[in-house]
Amino acid sequence: MAEAYLVDAVRTPVGRRGGALSGVHPADLGAHVLAALFDRVDLDPATVDDVIFGCVDTIGPQAGDVARTCWLAAGLPAQVPGVTVDRQCGSSQQAVHFAAQAVLSGTADVVVAGGVQNMSAVPISAAMLAGREYGFADPFRGSTGWQARYGDQEISQFHGAEAIAEKWSLTRADMEEFALRSHSLALAARDQHAAEIAPLGAATTDECPRPDTSLTRMAALDPLLPGGRLTAALASQIADGAAALLVVSDRALRRHGLTPRARVAHLSARGGDPVIMLDAPIEATAFALRRAGLSIQDIELVEINEAFASVVLAWQRETGVDPTRVNVTGGALALGHPLGATGARLMTTLLGNLERTGARYGLQTMCEGGGQANVTILERL
Numbered sequence: 001m002a003e004a005y006l007v008d009a010v011r012t013p014v015g016r017r018g019g020a021l022s023g024v025h026p027a028d029l030g031a032h033v034l035a036a037l038f039d040r041v042d043l044d045p046a047t048v049d050d051v052i053f054g055c056v057d058t059i060g061p062q063a064g065d066v067a068r069t070c071w072l073a074a075g076l077p078a079q080v081p082g083v084t085v086d087r088q089c090g091s092s093q094q095a096v097h098f099a100a101q102a103v104l105s106g107t108a109d110v111v112v113a114g115g116v117q118n119m120s121a122v123p124i125s126a127a128m129l130a131g132r133e134y135g136f137a138d139p140f141r142g143s144t145g146w147q148a149r150y151g152d153q154e155i156s157q158f159h160g161a162e163a164i165a166e167k168w169s170l171t172r173a174d175m176e177e178f179a180l181r182s183h184s185l186a187l188a189a190r191d192q193h194a195a196e197i198a199p200l201g202a203a204t205t206d207e208c209p210r211p212d213t214s215l216t217r218m219a220a221l222d223p224l225l226p227g228g229r230l231t232a233a234l235a236s237q238i239a240d241g242a243a244a245l246l247v248v249s250d251r252a253l254r255r256h257g258l259t260p261r262a263r264v265a266h267l268s269a270r271g272g273d274p275v276i277m278l279d280a281p282i283e284a285t286a287f288a289l290r291r292a293g294l295s296i297q298d299i300e301l302v303e304i305n306e307a308f309a310s311v312v313l314a315w316q317r318e319t320g321v322d323p324t325r326v327n328v329t330g331g332a333l334a335l336g337h338p339l340g341a342t343g344a345r346l347m348t349t350l351l352g353n354l355e356r357t358g359a360r361y362g363l364q365t366m367c368e369g370g371g372q373a374n375v376t377i378l379e380r381l
Helices: 026-040 066-073 091-105 126-134 144-150 157-167 172-188 190-194 215-219 250-256 280-292 309-319 339-357
Strands: 005-011 050-054 082-085 110-118 239-248 262-271 301-304 361-368 372-380
Touching: 005 026, 005 250, 005 339, 026 066, 026 110, 026 239, 050 066, 050 091, 050 339, 066 082, 066 110, 082 091, 091 110, 091 239, 091 262, 091 339, 091 372, 110 339, 157 309, 172 190, 172 215, 172 309, 190 339, 239 250, 239 339, 262 280, 280 309, 280 361, 280 372, 301 309, 301 339, 339 361, 339 372
Parallel strands: 050 082, 050 110, 301 361
Antiparallel strands: 005 239, 005 262, 110 239, 262 372, 361 372
């Protein structure tokens, strides 16, 4: 039976908005991790069959198939193609899925997957905002099919996160304690994260974790929505970064003498309600575990994107996972969420944490625009 393996993974530090990576062209962010990946792996880049990168808001410097641009900007062989994927926040996790599926199908042996996002240069929802110049309010209004199905309900991650907090009776205090945990774990794990990182210029470590945050400081923040429970402290930080992974087949392992770090044990994606939007990881995780023949107790480590604190806490409650296994070196509340790169960043972190702890199975999931979620299960080798 064909298998897909992860040979190595590397990422930039995650830069805060306006920080050390803010002036780096997205193509150069991606080029940096691509070059660093081949510095770590003894493999001729010309053997790569495809480069698949995630990116959201592909306008300006992120337009024009940024995956291809990143590869060329790294000075790598021009005969290797590239393609850019947009599954919103799950874009680079989906890039890994497409890479693994190519390998599993036998149509490719060596694929580079990853993602890139410079949110300082290209603000969140920039593509939607640009559409207003052409008279489009958003991607939904004007579609008779959408209007017939969902009417004029506002499609907003902020409203979705608030709806989750209300549905699962999550208090602001619950979420602030979780956010403080994220910062504390991220700060304590700087040495572990260093092994994942290829420094870039002045950016040598993750910039977003806040050593001075506290429950008192968080309690003083205004809510994001009038009368809401969520604040900026309970939402992922706007950030810049890139990450890349090498995905190969059994045949490539033998041919090139490569040593795999993990096997892709399962991959899937599921959809849910696009209005509440952010609870899709709950059903997606249940689906993935059924398909993989595993239980949540078999999963020793989890990386679930901390888009909002409410998303993770609701997921933990519904899955019954041991919370001490979740985001053990911090998450996006502390580390930041460079949209198109986060899926690959999470997988890079999960891979390192599996090796550090000796755990066998790790699961990654994340909520995504449109009410979707990807799930990947890795088996450490």
